[in-house]
Amino acid sequence: MKTIEVPALARVEGEGGLYIGLENGKAVEIRLDIYEPPRFFEGFLHGRFLQEVPDITARICGICPVAYQMSSVFALENALGIKITPQVRALRRLMYCGEYIESHALHIYMLQAPDLLGKQSAFEVAAIAPDVVKNALRLKKIGNEILKTIGGRSVHPVNACVGGFYQWPDAEPLKALLHELEWGLQASIDCVKWALTLPYPDLEIEYESVALHHPDEYGIIEGEVWSSKGKKLSITDFEKGYIEEHVKHSNALHGRTIDGNTYLVGPIARLNLNHEQLLPNAQKALKDSKLKLPLKNPYKSLIARAVELVQAYEEAIQLVKNYKPEGPAHVELKLKAGEGAGATEAPRGLLYHRYQIDNHGLVTFAKITPPTAQNLPRIEADLFQLAPKIVKMPEAEATLTAEHLVRSYDPCISCATHFLKLKVEEKSK
Amino acid sequence: MDKNKPTVAVYKFSSCDGCQLSLLNMEDEILNLADAVDIAFFIEASRATKPGPYDIALVEGSVTTPHEIERIKEIRQDAKFLIALGTCATAGGVQALRNFADAGEYANIVYAHPEYLNYLPTATPIAEHVKVDLELWGCPVNKAQVIEVVVALLNNRKPNLPSYSVCLQCKRRGTICVLVDKGIPCLGPATIAGCGALCPASGRGCYGCFGPFRDANLPALTEALQKAERYPGETMRLYRGISGNAPLFRKAADAILSTSKETK
Numbered sequence: 001m002k003t004i005e006v007p008a009l010a011r012v013e014g015e016g017g018l019y020i021g022l023e024n025g026k027a028v029e030i031r032l033d034i035y036e037p038p039r040f041f042e043g044f045l046h047g048r049f050l051q052e053v054p055d056i057t058a059r060i061c062g063i064c065p066v067a068y069q070m071s072s073v074f075a076l077e078n079a080l081g082i083k084i085t086p087q088v089r090a091l092r093r094l095m096y097c098g099e100y101i102e103s104h105a106l107h108i109y110m111l112q113a114p115d116l117l118g119k120q121s122a123f124e125v126a127a128i129a130p131d132v133v134k135n136a137l138r139l140k141k142i143g144n145e146i147l148k149t150i151g152g153r154s155v156h157p158v159n160a161c162v163g164g165f166y167q168w169p170d171a172e173p174l175k176a177l178l179h180e181l182e183w184g185l186q187a188s189i190d191c192v193k194w195a196l197t198l199p200y201p202d203l204e205i206e207y208e209s210v211a212l213h214h215p216d217e218y219g220i221i222e223g224e225v226w227s228s229k230g231k232k233l234s235i236t237d238f239e240k241g242y243i244e245e246h247v248k249h250s251n252a253l254h255g256r257t258i259d260g261n262t263y264l265v266g267p268i269a270r271l272n273l274n275h276e277q278l279l280p281n282a283q284k285a286l287k288d289s290k291l292k293l294p295l296k297n298p299y300k301s302l303i304a305r306a307v308e309l310v311q312a313y314e315e316a317i318q319l320v321k322n323y324k325p326e327g328p329a330h331v332e333l334k335l336k337a338g339e340g341a342g343a344t345e346a347p348r349g350l351l352y353h354r355y356q357i358d359n360h361g362l363v364t365f366a367k368i369t370p371p372t373a374q375n376l377p378r379i380e381a382d383l384f385q386l387a388p389k390i391v392k393m394p395e396a397e398a399t400l401t402a403e404h405l406v407r408s409y410d411p412c413i414s415c416a417t418h419f420l421k422l423k424v425e426e427k428s429k
Numbered sequence: 430m431d432k433n434k435p436t437v438a439v440y441k442f443s444s445c446d447g448c449q450l451s452l453l454n455m456e457d458e459i460l461n462l463a464d465a466v467d468i469a470f471f472i473e474a475s476r477a478t479k480p481g482p483y484d485i486a487l488v489e490g491s492v493t494t495p496h497e498i499e500r501i502k503e504i505r506q507d508a509k510f511l512i513a514l515g516t517c518a519t520a521g522g523v524q525a526l527r528n529f530a531d532a533g534e535y536a537n538i539v540y541a542h543p544e545y546l547n548y549l550p551t552a553t554p555i556a557e558h559v560k561v562d563l564e565l566w567g568c569p570v571n572k573a574q575v576i577e578v579v580v581a582l583l584n585n586r587k588p589n590l591p592s593y594s595v596c597l598q599c600k601r602r603g604t605i606c607v608l609v610d611k612g613i614p615c616l617g618p619a620t621i622a623g624c625g626a627l628c629p630a631s632g633r634g635c636y637g638c639f640g641p642f643r644d645a646n647l648p649a650l651t652e653a654l655q656k657a658e659r660y661p662g663e664t665m666r667l668y669r670g671i672s673g674n675a676p677l678f679r680k681a682a683d684a685i686l687s688t689s690k691e692t693k
Contacts, residue, residue, distance in 0.1 A: 037443040037493045038546055043535025044526035049660055052670070055636060059523045059671065062447025062569060106453065110474065121475030123463050133460070141456035152627030154454060155447040155569040156638070159631045167632035246541040253540075329632075361660060403476075 018402055020387060027387030030380050032406070045366040050076050050357055051162055051333075057353070057368070058156045061412050063106070066099040066147065067346030069160045070221060071353040071368075075342030076162045078236075079357050082331050088164040089221070090319055095150050095160070096220050096344070097316035101143025101184070102154060103347035104267075104305040104312070107410045108191065109136030112302050115404040116198040132194075135187055139309070142177065142184045146316060149173050164330030174320050181317045185281060188309040192285045195306040200299040201401060205382055207296065208261060209269035210242070210374075212345050218277045218311055219270065220345045226273050227263070228294065235343045238352050244369060255374030262377040265349030266409065267304035268295045279318075282311035298382055299408050305347075335361040346371050348410045372411045379409055435484035435583065438470035440504055442490025442497050443524055443552060447569040448515035449473050449489050455572050462576075465583065481507030485582060487575075491517040491552040493524060498549075498558055505559035510582060513555040514575070516568040516672050520640055523568075525552040525674035552674070563588070568638035568671045571623050591622040594642040595635050598626035607634055614654045616667050619645035619677070636670050641677035651681055665689075 021029035041060055045053060054072045058065035070092060077084060084092075109132070110122040119125050126133040144154035150169045151157020159165050207228070212235075214223035225233045225241065233241045242263070244253040257263055272294040275286060286307050295304060341354040349371025356365035382405055383390075390398045439449055453474060455462065462468075469479040486508035492498055505511060513519050521528065527535055532550045536543035555561050565574055574590060581588035591598075595617035599606065607613040607629045615634030617626065621642045628635045654664040668682040 037497065038536070038539065038548055039443060039493070039524040039552075040527055040532065040535035040539055041523075043532075043538045044523075044530065046538070049663070049666060052636075052666060055671070056523060059445050059447075059568065062445040062450045065445075065447070102454075110453065114476075120477035123460075123468065123475060124477070126460060126463075130460075137456040137459070140454075144454055144456070152631055153569070153624070155450055158628050158633065161633075246545065248542070248545045 079338040079340030094319040098146030100312035105140035168325030185313040207264040436469040438483040443493040444490030521674035
């Protein structure tokens with residue numbers, strides 16, 4: 001029997017294991033075992049007042065709390081039939097820029113790059129390339145500073161509410177970030193160049209990319225759900241195109257298209273569908289990279305993240321420069337019974353929420369479809385494609401190659417649990 | 430490995446990763462920290478792990494599965510000083526809201542095949558299972574407090590942590606009381622300081638994510654909050670939130686439920 005076992009998958013958010021079953025040296029079964037415990041968010045949201053929802057759903061993920069807050073508030077605003085003001089919308093995008101910056105910088109430098117540099121951690125990278133890690137930390141910190149300035153803290157910020165924000169953040173501390181943001185824009189352009197020099201493993205996958213698309217901006221907070229196969233759905237109709245199944249080996253549900261296919265969400269999917277909406281500097285960074293779109297190599301999601309890092313810095317600069325706290329920070333809520341869906345692009349992919357509320361504003365139904373749940377079947381399918389190569393490798397290399405693939409998805413397992421032990425087993429013996 | 434450096438291990442139980450992330454968010458300090466201590470086990474940051482025992486164990490998350498009960502016992506045996514990190518580890522966290530309901534019903538709501546799941550009916554703090562040497566509250570923890578605790582341990586002194594309520598932090602930063610001035614229900618008087626009084630400074634009430642302040646006059650606060658309620662049951666829901674399973678908040682919510690007609 002050939003067995004490779006990884007007790008836990010390092011440098012991913014959450015916990016899981018990977019199992020590969022072989023018959024005569026060929027992979028016949030691949031499972032990502034999710035042992036991240038279920039936490040039942042959709043259960044205990046029942047009976048909560050709608051204004052409590054963004055504070056609760058933020059706790060689904062410490063790395064992308066803003067995404068959970070944003071999908072919640074858009075869904076609940078749709079349920080109440082209220083429209084936010086352009087100023088609120090702009091500040092929400094700025095918050096999202098902050099989250100993209102901290103999450104992408106974390107993933108690029110601290111979670112994925114060690115694999116490409118043959119290191120175990122960013123601490124080891126720091127020993128050979130201290131400047132790379134120092135720049136990385138500075139890049140990441142600016143994202144956290146944006147979140148702190150708007151929401152008091154970067155993990156579970158406190159200012160977002162249904163209808164807008166509890167209060168406008170002061171303009172002065174935001175404008176004070178401009179100097180660092182300008183540095184970050186240049187550093188992120190350099191990050192794309194650096195990302196292109198890294199040695200990515202070869203792998204080509206024909207993905208169905210799925211992401212929000214907005215005609216006038218890089219789709220993050222509103223728009224239609226587009227697929228690279230041409231399907232276009234309104235956010236309200238998301239569940240008509242994409243469903244979730246519960247499989248035995250995973251506390252995370254598995255996403256499928258209505259036709260039963262796997263699909264991809266996240267930076268590669270967004271770049272494949274929305275590259276025309278990138279801002280000029282990000283557009284130029286992408287063009288200079290000579291990257292061929294659609295991007296098909298999951299390991300190269302690092303480059304897609306780097307391009308999005310440029311985009312997030314560039315947009316953050318515009319939004320900070322134009323920030324004017326005018327008008328009410330939030331729309332007054334008129335409670336009524338209703339149902340509403342909301343979707344936004346979390347750093348790791350499309351995040352869909354749907355709620356029903358009663359006429360007191362209490363939640364009677366909640367459905368949350370996180371990006372990693374949608375990507376899990378796709379990760380398993382990628383591993384199948386990788387398996388013939390893996391099984392010929394020495395154990396340590398096989399484990400690392402498979403782990404690296406999973407990590408390149410930036411899986412957020414505590415969000416999706418609803419992760420990694422690599423076990424390769426020869427079944428016929 | 431430098432034999433003189435204390436070893437640190439970081440573990441995750443049922444949680445959102447936010448407290449571990451607070452460690453990685455110490456952008457200005459993390460490289461110095463990695464010099465001062467030997468980060469021997471930190472799966473979220475590194476594949477490289479060294480065997481225990483460890484001088485300091487930082488444990489994030491609450492206990493929600495049978496496997497986690499076994500795991501925390503092993504971790505305790507391997508750790509000289511064990512710190513419960515954040516509100517999940519100290520009170521059960523937001524997932525402990527299942528303790529007030531039927532977790533089986535929640536499983537039916539969320540999952541098509543609840544029989545595939547292996548979970549406990551309750552989410553419980555680390556101290557309910559093993560001896561905890563220090564509890565650091567917060568959802569998420571305040572990274573300055575984490576640094577203070579680690580530095581204190583390295584220097585063999587007692588960490589300097591607040592023993593007063595959020596109210597005092599509002600006074601210090603000059604925030605006008607949202608409850609008195611605007612009539613917004615606020616748990617600040619009953620919540621231990623540590624966050625920096627962020628919510629009142631953002632024009633909203635505190636929702637108790639750092640857990641109870643042990644000397645709070647809860648019956649008096651309940652009375653004041655109930656007068657300010659913007660929707661029925663707001664006070665009860667405030668207590669029964671992120672830190673809802675902390676004994677003092679649990680008691681306050683139960684007191685409301687036993688006296689009021691409001692049932693949900």
